[in-house]
Each structure stands twice: as structure tokens, then as C-alpha cells.
Amino acid sequence: MSNEPPENAVETTNLCKTYKASGGQSSKLALDNISLKIPRGSFFGLLGPNGAGKSTLINILAGLVTLSSGSARIWGYDIQADMRAARRSIGVVPQELNIDPFFTPREALDLQAGLYGVPKAARPTMEILEAVGLTDKADIYSRRLSGGMRRRLLVAKAMVHRPPVLVLDEPTAGVDVDLRRQLWTYVRELNANGTTVLLTTHYLEEAQELCDQIAIINHGKLIACEPKSSLMRRLDAKEITLTLDRDLTAVPQQLGNFRVELDGPRQLRFSYPPSKTNSGEILAAVQAAGLTITELDTREAELEDIFISLTSAPNDSAATG
Numbered sequence: 001m002s003n004e005p006p007e008n009a010v011e012t013t014n015l016c017k018t019y020k021a022s023g024g025q026s027s028k029l030a031l032d033n034i035s036l037k038i039p040r041g042s043f044f045g046l047l048g049p050n051g052a053g054k055s056t057l058i059n060i061l062a063g064l065v066t067l068s069s070g071s072a073r074i075w076g077y078d079i080q081a082d083m084r085a086a087r088r089s090i091g092v093v094p095q096e097l098n099i100d101p102f103f104t105p106r107e108a109l110d111l112q113a114g115l116y117g118v119p120k121a122a123r124p125t126m127e128i129l130e131a132v133g134l135t136d137k138a139d140i141y142s143r144r145l146s147g148g149m150r151r152r153l154l155v156a157k158a159m160v161h162r163p164p165v166l167v168l169d170e171p172t173a174g175v176d177v178d179l180r181r182q183l184w185t186y187v188r189e190l191n192a193n194g195t196t197v198l199l200t201t202h203y204l205e206e207a208q209e210l211c212d213q214i215a216i217i218n219h220g221k222l223i224a225c226e227p228k229s230s231l232m233r234r235l236d237a238k239e240i241t242l243t244l245d246r247d248l249t250a251v252p253q254q255l256g257n258f259r260v261e262l263d264g265p266r267q268l269r270f271s272y273p274p275s276k277t278n279s280g281e282i283l284a285a286v287q288a289a290g291l292t293i294t295e296l297d298t299r300e301a302e303l304e305d306i307f308i309s310l311t312s313a314p315n316d317s318a319a320t321g
Contacts (some may be wrong), residue, residue, distance in 0.1 A: 006076035009165050009196035010038040010061065015070035017056050030056040032220040033070070038213070040164075040199060041201055043191050045211035045228075048199045049311055053220040053317045058169055062092045075164050088116060090157030095170040098152050101143030105134050105153050108142060109160050117162035128156045131186055149178030155183065159190070166190060167198045167222050172206065182210040184210065203257075208303040217310045228303075236273045240282060243295035254289040256281060274300075 017031040031053045052224070059065035059093045061072060063079065064087075072079045085280050100108065106125055113123040129135050132152040137145060142153065152173060156250070158166060172180045188210070191197050201207055207214060208228070211313035215225040224231060247265040258277075263269040270282050279298070286293060 005040055005164070006036045006073075007040060008070070009040045009042070010044075010074055010198065012036055012057075012072040013070055014070045015057070015060070015072055017053075017060065018068045031060075031067075031221050034217070034220075034222050035070075035076070036215050036225050038196060040196055041191070042213050043188075043197045043211050044199065045214040046198060046208040046217065047204070047207060047214060047307060048200075048217035052217045052311075054217055055169065057217070057248065058092065058167055058198075058200065061090060061167065063087050084240060088161060089163055089166060090165045091161065091163040091277055092167045093151075093154045093169060093171050094160045095173060097154070099142045099153060101141060101148055103142055104139050105129055105142060105145075105156070106138040109156055112157045113160040118161055123160065124162070124193055125160070125254065126284075128159055132156045133186075133188075134172075143304070148175045148183075149176050152179070152183060152186075155186070164194070165196045165198065169200050170202065171199070172201065172203060195236065203310070204302075204304045204307055216307065216310055223310055231306060232303065235303070235306050236275050237301045238274045238279075239269060239271050239299040240279055241267055241269045241297045241299075242283075242286060242291075242293050243297075245292040245294050253291045255285055258285065275310065 001094055013035050015031055015034040016029070019028045019030055021027040034057065036051070046054055046057070054064060060067050061079065063083065067080075074086040077086040078087060079086045086305065103111065106129065109125045109128060110120075110123060113125070126135065126138070130136050132155055134145075134149060134156065135150060137149060142150065145153065155168075155171065166187070173185075175183065184206075187197060199207065199211060213226070214228050214231050214314060216223050224234075240262060244266045248262060248268075249265075251260055251262055251268065258270055259272060260268055260270045265278070268286070274284070
């Protein structure tokens, strides 16, 4: 492999996983020809309903599940042909809080670094504990840490060997608002310094705020994979609510060309596709109808709207990108 860093931090090609029949259960196709590219340095969101295949994909990358067919590369290393190099290139923060309660954070990080072959003199234990805000907890048993602190300890363990790719599987589940903010501050700093971040989350507002690229999996199939800005334009929907200076009993006839409804005696709510209609046209029509606007509120399509639209469609959309 070249010394030059790869264009894509993670790349899968026609990746499939079928769990064999057992215990009276039929075989299950968990991943169906997943091909995606996660650009180096990106903050990449992997979204999908429960049971969509996200955890299977992550576990394959982490070496915990064996793929059925296809291939996957991490930092340019094939996860089967170059298994050791691929695993050194990735750090995984699992969804479950799997820490040893009888280890201190300092001991847990030293042990993890040793498992990855990091020499004692090169282990960044205290540097990482400081970064995740656990310096003052370095020498107490992990069982005495709060849930949020344990979550941050898992992030610290994933970073002891300084991997170029960090995978976060539902990292803020059960974490309070303040600790969530601290965690994202640290992860954003890692990303700004070049670490590629792969995030799975059910908090879609987090994905919308943090990620620059997003993939959506449903029933084991990749139904979307594109820059967030492109994905957000898919629904082509916007709402504008106008508050008027007087009561109305019905929508004025002059506004009949728009999709509009009376939302209270003094409010008109317009729904329109921004690609075909602009807010200026609506405002001009309202003024032409002799109405005076006192307040204006707009709502654009959010990631949650697009997610629901794609995952509830009768026929999965084709992925792009």
C-alpha cells in the first residue's frame, strides 16, 4: 500500500451478510450489496431504523462479524487480507457500556493500548483522559463513574492507538445534555484534526448538525448516500406561516393558486416546493390581497422529514453517490 493516505477512509463493495438459519429461525439477509465510500476526514452519518443493518455493518468493520460476500477496506487495508492493519486503523465506541468495573480509567486505557501494541512510553493515557474530561477520575474504579463518564471513557479507549477512523455507535444514548455537548466538542476537535468519524444515531438532529455526508440503510439496502446538503434538498418542501393584523374566516380567493390553509383566525400557512415557488411570490400575493403581515415564520424540511419519507416509501429509493 502507498504511504499516501487513501482518498476514502472506509470503502465497502457489494458487501453482503446473511445470518444462517438456527433454532427454528430462517436465514436472514442483514446486508444486501452495500457499496459506500466514506471520504477521508469526513463526519459521516450512518442512519436507519432498528434492524436496518447498521450494527451488522459496524461489527463487520470492527472484525466482530464475518462478511458473507463482497469486500471492505479501512484506511486502504482490506479487512480480511490485511486484518491487523485494518483493525489498527479503526477505533470503535460500542453502544453498550462494556467497561470493567474493577479497572480505573488509567488502567483501562493502558490495557487497551497494550492490546494494540502501543509501547508504554508512547501511550497518550493522560492526554486522552484530559481531552475527555476524566483527569480527576483517572485513579478511581470505573464502577464509580456516572453513565456519561463511562460513555466518555469508551471514547477514550477507542482512541488510545490514535486510529485515523473513529466509529461511534449510538454514543449519546442515555447521556444528559451537558455531557452530550462535552462529548461532541471533543469529537469535533478530533474531526477537525483529521480523524474520520462514522456516527450512527437515532437522534437525527445530531446527525443533521454534525455530519457532512449521510447514508441511510433500510432492510439491509443502501437507499441514500450523499452529501447532507444534497440529501436535504430531496424533499423539496418548505412552509411559511404568516400572522396577520386581523381575523379571517376563510382563505382569500386571490391566494387560490397556492397550497394554503387557515391556521387560526389570523394565520395563513403556505406549503410549497422551493424549486418552483419562492417566498417573495407568496408575500407579494398576500399584500395584493390587501392583507397586512405582522409576523413571519418559516420551516424548511429537516433530516427527520427526509428520513421518514425514504424509509417509509413502499419501494426503496436508489442510492446515489
